[in-house]
Amino acid sequence: MSQAQEVPYVPWAFFDSRSTRRLSDWLIKSTGGAMSKVYIMSSGSDAVEGALKLAREYFVWKGQPQRINFISRHGSYHGTTLGALSLSGHVARRAPFEDLLSRHVHRVSSCNAYRQRRAGESDGAFCARKARELEELFARLGPDTVAAFVAEPVVGAALGCVPPVPGYLAAMKAVCDRHGALFVLDEIMCGMGRTGTLHAWEQEGVVPDIQTVGKGLGAGYQPVSAVLVSRSIVEEMRRAGTAFNNGHTYQDFPVAAATALKGPVLGVELVRDRTTKEPFDEGLLLAKRVHDVALREPYNLMIYHGQGCAGGRKGDHIMLCPAYDVTADEIEIIVDCVSGALEDALASLVKVGKL
Numbered sequence: 001m002s003q004a005q006e007v008p009y010v011p012w013a014f015f016d017s018r019s020t021r022r023l024s025d026w027l028i029k030s031t032g033g034a035m036s037k038v039y040i041m042s043s044g045s046d047a048v049e050g051a052l053k054l055a056r057e058y059f060v061w062k063g064q065p066q067r068i069n070f071i072s073r074h075g076s077y078h079g080t081t082l083g084a085l086s087l088s089g090h091v092a093r094r095a096p097f098e099d100l101l102s103r104h105v106h107r108v109s110s111c112n113a114y115r116q117r118r119a120g121e122s123d124g125a126f127c128a129r130k131a132r133e134l135e136e137l138f139a140r141l142g143p144d145t146v147a148a149f150v151a152e153p154v155v156g157a158a159l160g161c162v163p164p165v166p167g168y169l170a171a172m173k174a175v176c177d178r179h180g181a182l183f184v185l186d187e188i189m190c191g192m193g194r195t196g197t198l199h200a201w202e203q204e205g206v207v208p209d210i211q212t213v214g215k216g217l218g219a220g221y222q223p224v225s226a227v228l229v230s231r232s233i234v235e236e237m238r239r240a241g242t243a244f245n246n247g248h249t250y251q252d253f254p255v256a257a258a259t260a261l262k263g264p265v266l267g268v269e270l271v272r273d274r275t276t277k278e279p280f281d282e283g284l285l286l287a288k289r290v291h292d293v294a295l296r297e298p299y300n301l302m303i304y305h306g307q308g309c310a311g312g313r314k315g316d317h318i319m320l321c322p323a324y325d326v327t328a329d330e331i332e333i334i335v336d337c338v339s340g341a342l343e344d345a346l347a348s349l350v351k352v353g354k355l
Contacts, residue, residue: 019258027213027228030198034207035228039244040252044188044214045079047225051210052083053246055148055182058233061240067147067181068104071137075110075309077158078150078186087150090158091312106141108133110155111164114269114277115310123165131171138179148182148210149175153200156189159309160317161267163195169206182209182233188225192216209233217260219323224256269309270316270342279310284354286345287316293348294341301337 024038041047052070059067072078074089085094086102089110094101109116109130117126138146149172155162169185176183185208190200194216197203201211210233214225237244270286272278280286287305294301309315320334349355 020252023257023260036231037229037234039227040257041225042223044225045081045084047212047214047227048079048084049081050227050246051184051212054244059147061236066145069141069146070105071149072107073110073151074107075159108137111168112162113165123167126165127167127171131175134175143179146181148184150184152186154190157306160269169204173206184210186212188212188214222256222259224260267317267319279315282314287318289345290318290341293344299337299341
């Protein structure tokens with residue numbers, strides 16, 4: 001409130017504010033100096049669009065304008081605007097806009113060990129297989145035409161909080177480094193403490209060239225996101241004697257910056273058989289049923305529901321996003337409510353003969 005009363009808005013291209021400087025400095029320090037510049041945006045989609053444009057412009061500065069291709073993953077979601085949606089591998093959300101989406105985005109498989117690990121396959125072998133797939137796509141596109149590989153360290157809405165296999169991020173980054181492409185991590189959903197470290201990449205120390213953060217940054221109090229930029233990109237920008245050609249009216253918004261850092265995420269895939277991992281029939285809309293039951297008495301709980309985590313359309317998952325200050329007692333209540341809602345949803349299907 002005090003920021004809104006003091007300096008609610010200034011044009012970002014001409015002025016800055018104490019709140020934006022504080023947030024930028026804090027984010028840079030939080031990376032241990034791995035990142036050296038921050039652009040404060042309003043939404044996750046804004047930040048992802050900014051990351052795409054920055055990756056492109058970086059290679060223009062370097063005299064490599066032929067790098068126009070981006071590689072992302074199936075079963076991913078990066079945002080609702082056309083550039084971010086082009087990156088996304090979420091079939092249902094792309095479908096109505098497919099003809100408008102970029103043809104310069106290509107995809108490899110996700111890192112979903114639950115669904116994709118072969119019998120007896122070690123973590124190392126799994127990661128090596130994923131790296132080979134990325135290497136093969138680089139080769140098909142032409143290694144010097146790829147600008148960046150973009151991934152969510154922990155996949156959010158599209159797969160339901162699926163973490164990377166240990167060693168995966170390092171293996172994928174090594175492919176990018178070998179071919180001079182950028183390694184971009186979208187931490188809009190999984191960043192800002194939701195994985196147990198402030199930045200998800202800190203789990204294995206695999207530093208990206210560009211990083212986006214968002215949801216946990218504002219905890220739902222204010223629309224705010226950010227693009228974090230590595231030192232090498234900033235140095236290239238300075239050598240070119242230019243600035244990043246990107247700007248929104250509410251970029252570096254003082255009120256949003258002041259409310260940042262003031263909201264963990266848990267995902268559960270619902271399967272018919274835990275041994276075979278057989279998903280429920282997609283027509284049952286089980287995750288949505290659990291969501292609907294949870295909203296009513298006696299649970300009164302909001303659950304995010306999703307579908308498509310088992311191949312694009314099949315597979316149900318639910319997600320919980322409690323506040324940072326949630327207590328142990330409150331977690332027990334949440335777990336009891338989710339369990340009860342799931343049991344009630346399944347019972348309703350049994351009652352009508354659908355299970």
